[in-house]
Amino acid sequence: MSLPLRPRRMAVHGALLLYTLIAIGPILLILLNAFKTRRAIFSDPLGFPDGRSFTLIGFDSVLEKSEFGLYFLNSLTVTVGSLALVVVFGAMAAWALTEYRFRGNTLLALYLAIGIMVPIRLGSVSILRMMVEFDLVNTLTALVLVYVAQGLPLAILILGEFMQQIPRDLRDAARCDGVSEYRIFFSIILPLVRQAIATVAVFTMVPIWNDLWFPLILAPGDGKQTVTLGVQQFIGQYVTDWNAVLASLTLAIAPILVLYVLFSRHLVRGLTAGAVK
Amino acid sequence: MADVSLKSIRKSYGATEILHGIDLEVKDGEFVVFVGPSGCGKSTLLRIIAGLESITAGDLFIAGRRVNDVPPAARKIAMVFQSYALYPHMTVYKNMAFGLKFARTDRAEADRRVRRAAEILKLTPYLDRKPRDLSGGQRQRVAIGRAIVRNPSVFLFDEPLSNLDAALRVNTRVEIAKLHRELNATTIYVTHDQVEAMTLATKIVVMNQGRIEQVGSPLELYHAPRNLFVAGFIGSPRMNFVKGRVTAVTPEGVRVAHACGETLVAADAGHAGVGDTVTLGIRPEHMSEGEAEGLRLKGQVEAVEHLGEATYLYMKLTDGTDVVVRAPGDTAAVAGASLTIGASERSVHLFDAEGLALPRRGEAHPPRAAVA
Ligand SMILES: Nc1ncnc2c1ncn2[C@@H]1O[C@H](COP(=O)(O)OP(=O)(O)OP(=O)(O)O)[C@@H](O)[C@H]1O
Ligand SMILES: [Mg+2]
Numbered sequence: 094m095s096l097p098l099r100p101r102r103m104a105v106h107g108a109l110l111l112y113t114l115i116a117i118g119p120i121l122l123i124l125l126n127a128f129k130t131r132r133a134i135f136s137d138p139l140g141f142p143d144g145r146s147f148t149l150i151g152f153d154s155v156l157e158k159s160e161f162g163l164y165f166l167n168s169l170t171v172t173v174g175s176l177a178l179v180v181v182f183g184a185m186a187a188w189a190l191t192e193y194r195f196r197g198n199t200l201l202a203l204y205l206a207i208g209i210m211v212p213i214r215l216g217s218v219s220i221l222r223m224m225v226e227f228d229l230v231n232t233l234t235a236l237v238l239v240y241v242a243q244g245l246p247l248a249i250l251i252l253g254e255f256m257q258q259i260p261r262d263l264r265d266a267a268r269c270d271g272v273s274e275y276r277i278f279f280s281i282i283l284p285l286v287r288q289a290i291a292t293v294a295v296f297t298m299v300p301i302w303n304d305l306w307f308p309l310i311l312a313p314g315d316g317k318q319t320v321t322l323g324v325q326q327f328i329g330q331y332v333t334d335w336n337a338v339l340a341s342l343t344l345a346i347a348p349i350l351v352l353y354v355l356f357s358r359h360l361v362r363g364l365t366a367g368a369v370k
Numbered sequence: 371m372a373d374v375s376l377k378s379i380r381k382s383y384g385a386t387e388i389l390h391g392i393d394l395e396v397k398d399g400e401f402v403v404f405v406g407p408s409g410c411g412k413s414t415l416l417r418i419i420a421g422l423e424s425i426t427a428g429d430l431f432i433a434g435r436r437v438n439d440v441p442p443a444a445r446k447i448a449m450v451f452q453s454y455a456l457y458p459h460m461t462v463y464k465n466m467a468f469g470l471k472f473a474r475t476d477r478a479e480a481d482r483r484v485r486r487a488a489e490i491l492k493l494t495p496y497l498d499r500k501p502r503d504l505s506g507g508q509r510q511r512v513a514i515g516r517a518i519v520r521n522p523s524v525f526l527f528d529e530p531l532s533n534l535d536a537a538l539r540v541n542t543r544v545e546i547a548k549l550h551r552e553l554n555a556t557t558i559y560v561t562h563d564q565v566e567a568m569t570l571a572t573k574i575v576v577m578n579q580g581r582i583e584q585v586g587s588p589l590e591l592y593h594a595p596r597n598l599f600v601a602g603f604i605g606s607p608r609m610n611f612v613k614g615r616v617t618a619v620t621p622e623g624v625r626v627a628h629a630c631g632e633t634l635v636a637a638d639a640g641h642a643g644v645g646d647t648v649t650l651g652i653r654p655e656h657m658s659e660g661e662a663e664g665l666r667l668k669g670q671v672e673a674v675e676h677l678g679e680a681t682y683l684y685m686k687l688t689d690g691t692d693v694v695v696r697a698p699g700d701t702a703a704v705a706g707a708s709l710t711i712g713a714s715e716r717s718v719h720l721f722d723a724e725g726l727a728l729p730r731r732g733e734a735h736p737p738r739a740a741v742a
Contacts, residue, residue, distance in 0.1 A: 271444075
């Protein structure tokens with residue numbers, strides 16, 4: 094589809110391009126400078142690393158002088174764990190709420206919708222108290238629990254919206270075929286909302302991976318830090334060692350970038366699917 | 371043996387009642403068609419038989435067993451949906467075989483049935499395709515195939531052809547008729563296309579606003595509609611209605627005065643008396659230009675439609691009533707002309723003020739002879 098580039102369209106494209114640059118700029122800057130010597134970082138921050146300025150010293154120091162591997166593993170455990178639980182429980186709840194009429198259905202849906210509007214951080218103090226009570230402070234379990242609570246409302250909303258669009262005839266056909274309600278959910282509904290699940294996965298995963306707040310108050314202890322927290326401590330320790338900071342940030346970006354690329358094919362379709370018939 | 375028997379079935383959604391007590395007997399091997407205007411409850415009734423909707427009141431029996439609380443899969447039914455409702459992420463083969471997995475059919479038997487159904491429906495070349503790579507007609511055949519492989523005692527169809535184009539609809543209609551003859555399973559079929567109803571059905575059920583208006587063979591409904599609704603619904607173009615007033619009740623029949631004169635209709639007056647308003651019903655195909663023995667009407671031609679083998683004349687009578695006449699293809703009538711039209715007395719139906727048909731003389735029992 095090739096449309097003539099009218100001034101209006103060009104303005105729109107210009108604005109989008111500018112936004113893209115602003116959004117990608119910092120990431121590119123981090124990636125570029127992570128591979129440069131300290132001198133090159135300061136003398137030519139926008140330049141590409143070349144033969145003279147290229148170095149891996151930042152990565153060396155990150156991997157040697159800190160427990161980066163452990164932080165990384167913690168982040169991964171928490172993110173993947175929360176993600177899996179959000180998707181599974183979110184999909185199940187969304188299906189129950191959209192498909193079955195039961196007492197309290199509307200009330201429950203409303204209660205969950207409120208969860209989207211009220212930021213979970215407002216409850217930080219009570220959450221901390223609760224975790225102390227349950228002896229969960231300084232465990233990854235605490236983080237996973239909080240993130241599942243944080244991610245579920247939006248997941249249920251999005252997945253519910255998509256499930257509603259699955260034609261009723263399809264479920265009825267399956268019922269006539271003698272497929273059990275569980276099988277209908279797992280063999281028919283889940284495959285059909287794959288794209289929505291990808292969307293939910295990205296929306297759930299990114300804030301969890303990047304979160305600093307809950308790791309800081311719930312699991313700041315040794316051996317339980319996540320990457321974001323670990324990097325903060327880095328900045329304290331190596332306040333002048335920009336190589337190390339940039340290298341650790343690069344390492345922290347990498348996995349989320351990979352996951353994003355994996356999901357994004359579905360994501361774009363998921364966001365637009367259902368917008369038009 | 372799979373009779374389906376409905377005993378005063380009622381269905382309400384909240385406070386609104388959609389079906390007001392449906393009684394119906396469907397015998398084994400019958401092809402029953404539900405027709406009726408949109409929203410009259412055809413689909414709801416079919417879904418109740420399938421077990422996809424709960425029954426508010428009444429009893430449903432399939433093969434003599436009360437199935438009110440039996441889930442769809444255990445009713446030995448198979449349903450074909452208007453939207454096809456194929457599983458989009460499965461191949462044609464898997465679509466057909468999916469249900470068999472849960473019916474504990476062994477794999478070889480399932481495979482045999484799927485391949486046989488594919489053969490009957492000419493789907494063999496497409497077994498490995500996904501539904502999105504099929505044409506509308508092929509998808510519909512897959513949906514039918516999925517129903518066949520289950521070996522149901524009762525087939526349920528909900529407007530299966532309404533998403534197909536005209537030519538394909540005729541083809542598939544013939545296929546369905548053939549299939550019914552081969553499988554000889556009880557079939558219940560919903561449509562609002564009356565050509566489908568007339569051609570497929572051994573028994574038509576005309577529904578209106580949650581009630582059954584009449585049950586009968588296609589020709590019974592055509593020749594002896596029980597009331598104005600059925601008379602207007604069966605037949606295309608629809609039956610013409612002319613208002614009149616009873617002037618005399620004689621042993622030969624009822625004399626009716628209307629806009630263009632007086633006519634004797636050979637019908638039993640029943641409780642209709644002199645002075646009552648009545649409605650004359652005449653089908654377009656039973657009217658002709660020129661004078662005729664029985665009924666004579668005058669009017670002006672407003673529009674002419676040439677279909678080739680026939681011509682439809684849209685006329686306005688002197689009292690403003692609209693009338694359609696099916697004239698021969700080579701008629702000379704043109705728009706604007708004044709015309710006298712007639713119909714033989716035998717083809718005139720008479721309805722009382724409530725819209726109920728007055729039984730015609732000598733036809734106390736509607737003709738059944740034509741039903742094979
Ligand atoms: N879930 C529901 N809740 C409330 N009313 C409903 C529901 N489903 C159907 N109805 C109502 O029941 C009536 C009958 O619907 P149904 O689908 O059976 O009509 P139909 O005869 O199949 O019409 P069509 O020819 O348009 O398919 C309609 O008036 C409809 O609004
Ligand atoms: Mg319907």
